Amino acid sequence: MKKYFYLFAAVLLSACAAKISAPTDVQLAEASKYYPGITISDLNDSKALYENSCGSCHPLKKPSSRTEEQWRTIMPKMVVKANKKGYGIDKMKEDKLLAYVLSARNTATPQ
Numbered sequence: 354m355k356k357y358f359y360l361f362a363a364v365l366l367s368a369c370a371a372k373i374s375a376p377t378d379v380q381l382a383e384a385s386k387y388y389p390g391i392t393i394s395d396l397n398d399s400k401a402l403y404e405n406s407c408g409s410c411h412p413l414k415k416p417s418s419r420t421e422e423q424w425r426t427i428m429p430k431m432v433v434k435a436n437k438k439g440y441g442i443d444k445m446k447e448d449k450l451l452a453y454v455l456s457a458r459n460t461a462t463p464q
C-alpha cells in the first residue's frame with residue numbers, strides 16, 4: 354500500500370514540475386524559422402533559462418499569453434531586468450530565448 358502512495362506522490366510531483374511541456378520536433382521546426390540552426394538542446398536550455406530567470410520576479414508568463422509583437426517588445430526589456438539579477442543572458446541566448454518562446458507560443462495547444 355505504501356508503495357502505491359509513493360508512486361502516486363511521484364506522479365503528482367512530476368506533473369506539477371512540468372509547467373510547460375518539453376520541446377518537440379514540431380516546436381523545433383517552428384523555432385528554426387526564428388533562429389535557423391537552433392537545436393533541441395538549445396530549446397531545452399532556453400526552456401530552463403525561461404523557467405528560472407523569467408519566473409524569478411513574477412509568476413512565469415505563458416508563451417501563449419502574448420502576441421508575437423508583444424514578445425518582441427517585452428523580451429529585451431525583461432532580459433535587461435534578468436541580467437541585473439545576474440542571469441548573464443547575452444544576445445545569442447536572448448535570440449534563442451525569443452525563438453523558444455515564440456515557437457512554444459505558436460505550437461501551444463489551446464486550453
Ligand code: HEC
Binds near residue numbers: 407432438
Ligand atoms: C528583476 C525582475 C524581473 C525579471 C528577472 C523578469 N521580469 Fe518580467 N516583469 C517584471 C516587472 C516589474 C514587470 C511589470 C512592469 C513592466 O512591465 O515593466 C514585468 C512584466 C512582464 C511581462 C508583462 C509585460 C506586459 O506589458 O504585458 C512579461 C510578459 C514579462 N515580464 C516577461 C518576462 C520574461 C520573458 C522574463 C525573462 C527574460 C522576465 N519577465 C524576467 C520584472 C521582472
